[in-house]
């Protein structure tokens with residue numbers, strides 16, 4: 001693959017037949033939705049370039065090592081996205097996510113109040129502390145909302161909690177605070193939270209969608225992009241096995257974490273405004289710890305909260321062996337996030353499992369915890385194709401940064417993914433809407449109806465020097 005200025009000139013001067021009009025880089029929710037949108041607009045000269053062997057991206061699931069019962073076909077663990085909000089809006093296909101509707105996919109409504117409570121002494125009822133924490137969280141959200149019309153600067157949740165007088169001290173208070181969660185994806189769609197229990201995996205929504213309009217020649221699996229070269233003449237994409245693909249446009253749907261790690265080189269180098277935006281947003285880590293036991297020995301609620309002395313140490317547990325979900329499966333899964341996720345990724349698996357088994361032994365002091373049949377978690381922050389679980393908007397990140405994150409490069413390279421969604425970053429909805437909206441922009445360019453591109457801010461300013 002030629003490099004340097006000479007290659008740049010050569011690329012710009014000759015216009016051999018290109019491989020496609022559009023290269024869609026990445027086959028997750030954003031990539032598939034972009035492809036679907038182009039197809040709906042009558043544009044089928046696109047190729048989806050995906051490093052993995054299948055579509056779905058962070059909608060990733062695997063078979064359990066030990067199938068749980070012949071009658072139940074195959075057990076699957078959803079390593080990535082599993083929950084979907086009911087989508088109240090829109091017309092057809094993926095726009096309507098209600099119980100049982102999307103491509104015959106099976107989901108179950110979850111009940112957020114169905115929570116058992118534990119600490120290192122075993123079962124303990126700290127629901128008074130928990131209820132106070134719900135109130136504190138509501139006050140936090142309300143006070144954040146009051147800042148917006150006044151144009152006050154953004155602040156962290158910790159600052160907001162302190163200003164509203166809430167500061168957790170005990171481990172029960174810290175665990176209760178950890179459990180609280182809300183954002184515009186919750187309020188923008190529906191309060192309902194659906195859990196995918198479909199044994200084909202949550203990703204089948206995307207697979208079914210793709211089968212409906214994609215042909216094999218529009219797909220390149222096992223194709224890892226290492227370089228994207230762009231000029232007024234189009235884009236050249238180099239794969240790590242030496243292959244090249246050319247097109248008029250590229251829609252890059254790699255995660256924010258991938259862009260932050262610079263594992264894909266851009267030529268010319270990304271402009272400063274783009275790099276600043278990429279490195280100013282944060283990539284969070286959220287890890288699910290799957291355990292399959294020979295039999296169920298735990299709570300009958302849907303979830304449990306464990307208050308450890310250390311905040312964030314194996315705090316949330318969800319039972320799939322529940323009459324509503326996968327009864328008889330013996331599956332329990334825990335959640336850890338952030339620095340704790342990174343910590344366990346660096347440890348030997350057996351050590352992580354031993355820690356978990358000792359936590360379960362504390363939660364259930366009168367039970368001999370059996371050795372699990374299967375234990376697995378995905379190292380999201382170390383995985384070079386993701387480098388984290390989903391994007392998070394830190395207080396230092398300004399709306400202008402976000403516009404720059406989303407903005408295209410000379411109308412040729414476009415960016416779409418959960419992280420480019422201003423309202424629904426982090427979620428499938430964000431990836432869906434961004435894949436759709438950016439493909440509409442690209443379709444406009446292809447049809448020659450004016451390719452204005454998205455505006456960026458050359459220098460983001462708000463400093464007040466002294």
Ligand SMILES: Cc1cc2nc3c(=O)[nH]c(=O)nc-3n(C[C@H](O)[C@H](O)[C@H](O)COP(=O)(O)OP(=O)(O)OC[C@H]3O[C@@H](n4cnc5c(N)ncnc54)[C@H](O)[C@@H]3O)c2cc1C
Nearest residue numbers: 026028029030051057058080081082083225389417418428
């Ligand atoms: C553990 C976990 C739980 C989650 N739970 C939920 C949930 O319950 N509900 C929800 O709405 N969202 C959830 N999410 C977030 C959701 O999964 C993402 O927001 C969404 O899947 C992102 O889609 P995307 O298309 O933007 O990116 P991705 O799915 O990351 O797609 C990008 C694609 O690019 C490919 N790629 C990367 N680098 C290269 C390269 N160099 N060359 C070629 N291909 C490359 C990747 O393999 C991937 O397929 C969760 C995520 C995680 C990790």
